[in-house]
Amino acid sequence: MLVLGIETSCDETGVALYDGECGLLAHALYSQVELHADYGGVVPELASRDHVRKAVPLLRQVFHQAGVSGADVAGVAYTRGPGLIGALLVGASLGHGLAWTWQVPALGVHHMEGHLLAPLLEANPPTFPFVALLVSGGHTLLVQVGRVGHYRILGESLDDAVGEAFDKTAKLLGLPYPGGPALARLAEQGDPKRFSFPRPMTDRPGLDFSFSGLKTFALNTWRGIAATPRNSADVARAFEEAVVDTLCIKCRRVLRETGMRRLVVAGGVGANRRLRQRLQVLAEQEGAQVYYPRPEFCTDNGAMIAYAGYQRLSAGQPADATIQVMPRWPLDSLKEPESSRAGY
Numbered sequence: 001m002l003v004l005g006i007e008t009s010c011d012e013t014g015v016a017l018y019d020g021e022c023g024l025l026a027h028a029l030y031s032q033v034e035l036h037a038d039y040g041g042v043v044p045e046l047a048s049r050d051h052v053r054k055a056v057p058l059l060r061q062v063f064h065q066a067g068v069s070g071a072d073v074a075g076v077a078y079t080r081g082p083g084l085i086g087a088l089l090v091g092a093s094l095g096h097g098l099a100w101t102w103q104v105p106a107l108g109v110h111h112m113e114g115h116l117l118a119p120l121l122e123a124n125p126p127t128f129p130f131v132a133l134l135v136s137g138g139h140t141l142l143v144q145v146g147r148v149g150h151y152r153i154l155g156e157s158l159d160d161a162v163g164e165a166f167d168k169t170a171k172l173l174g175l176p177y178p179g180g181p182a183l184a185r186l187a188e189q190g191d192p193k194r195f196s197f198p199r200p201m202t203d204r205p206g207l208d209f210s211f212s213g214l215k216t217f218a219l220n221t222w223r224g225i226a227a228t229p230r231n232s233a234d235v236a237r238a239f240e241e242a243v244v245d246t247l248c249i250k251c252r253r254v255l256r257e258t259g260m261r262r263l264v265v266a267g268g269v270g271a272n273r274r275l276r277q278r279l280q281v282l283a284e285q286e287g288a289q290v291y292y293p294r295p296e297f298c299t300d301n302g303a304m305i306a307y308a309g310y311q312r313l314s315a316g317q318p319a320d321a322t323i324q325v326m327p328r329w330p331l332d333s334l335k336e337p338e339s340s341r342a343g344y
Contacts, residue, residue: 001074001314004059004098005306008051008091009083009111010137011035011042014302015058017066017073018310024121026065027303028058029296037177041167048086055094062302070102075319077309080108081326082138088325096323105319107309112139112331114304115266117148118293121307126291131260133251134331135162136267136300141331142207142254145264148311149336154254155207162243163269165211169218169239173232183236184272190237195221197242202249207257209250214242244275248282261288271298312337 002025007014016027032050036042063069078095081088092108099106115136119126131154134141140162142155160168163180170179175186197217200210218239225231251263265279270292283290297303313319315337 001310002068002072003075003077003306003310003313004073004095005109005302005304005309006055006076006078006091006095007111007114007300007302007305008055008087009079009081009300010087011047012300013051013054013058014300014305015055015062016302016306017062017068018303018306020310020314024303024307025068026062027301027306028061028065029299029301030054030058031299033178040171040177042084044084044086047084048090051087051090055090070098073098073102073104075099075104075309075313076102076106077109077305077313078106079111079114079305080320080324081329082111083325083327085325085327088327089323092323092325096320099319105313107313107317108320108325109305109308109312110329110331110334111300112136112141113334114308116143116145116151116264116331117308117311118266118297118301118304119264119291121297121303122291122293124291126262126264126289129260130262130264130291131254131258132264132266133247133270134267135247135265135269137161137163139163139267140209140211142250143331144258144260147336148315149334151332151334153332154258155209155250157209157211159210159212160215162209162211162247163267165215165243166269168215169236172219172222173236174227180268184240184274186233187236187240187274190233190235192237192241194234195238197221197238199242199246199249202246207250207254209246211243214239214246240272240274244272244278247275248278251279252282252286255286255288261286263288263290265290265292266298268299271295
């Protein structure tokens with residue numbers, strides 16, 4: 001089964017073709033970073049219009065790269081949510097239009113399920129069950145995964161997601177958009193011993209997160225010192241160390257509490273080099289294995305949508321009858337495909 005995947009949830013346009021026998025045939029991604037840089041963040045209307053401009057050229061690109069045509073496609077998957085409503089509607093409308101033209105099913109995919117399953121695209125994928133740390137955009141989640149569609153939220157952020165905290169802290173330091181990667185690069189130059197930031201919610205039981213207070217602590221620290229390159233690097237390093245420590249403490253806790261020995265880390269913050277180093281050490285200490293998607297699939301992309309769509313369509317999930325996007329959509333509200341559920 002060949003599935004076309006379309007991702008337009010926010011500020012990246014992604015298109016991919018995934019085949020059940022051959023794997024990922026082609027993918028293409030266009031980032032709107034330059035478009036939104038002057039505004040210091042994503043402008044929803046501009047994002048929607050840019051998806052309209054870029055989606056069809058990317059479609060042509062991946063079909064040419066894969067050497068297939070629309071007649072070969074057995075299903076279309078698009079991001080149904082969560083995300084910006086205008087951006088979601090671009091991908092949903094395009095997906096349904098193509099599916100109607102080719103007379104194949106169109107299926108809306110949960111954006112975070114795409115991230116969750118992205119490591120399964122790799123050469124050494126994790127097997128079910130596992131626990132996952134999802135750190136993408138406005139989401140920070142710890143999820144117990146039994147199989148596709150069988151998700152239990154074990155912990156989540158009570159305020160800012162970790163990606164939002166990275167971006168907001170970068171902005172107060174005067175770093176360019178997108179702030180998270182810029183802060184991580186600056187932190188490489190910082191002194192890890194100069195400032196000590198709190199590790200929020202690690203001194204109490206539970207798996208929830210809170211990063212709003214850490215962001216405020218960084219702001220108060222920054223206001224109390226001179227705005228020099230050395231000081232900004234040291235604040236960035238202290239902030240990153242606190243975030244990485246907090247995530248590692250909660251990941252160690254979730255491995256011990258669930259007894260799982262497979263940890264998946266996905267989403268944009270999952271590309272952070274220091275986080276990967278620390279989690280690798282943690283996994284070795286706990287007798288566990290940690291799995292990531294390749295760095296290009298940590299950010300939003302069409303490949304993860306094509307793969308998630310393939311998993312559900314091949315398991316017999318019915319196509320969407322109408323176009324209906326969901327800017328807010330809890331991950332644990334998803335259900336297993338009927339045929340998949342019947343197999344257990």
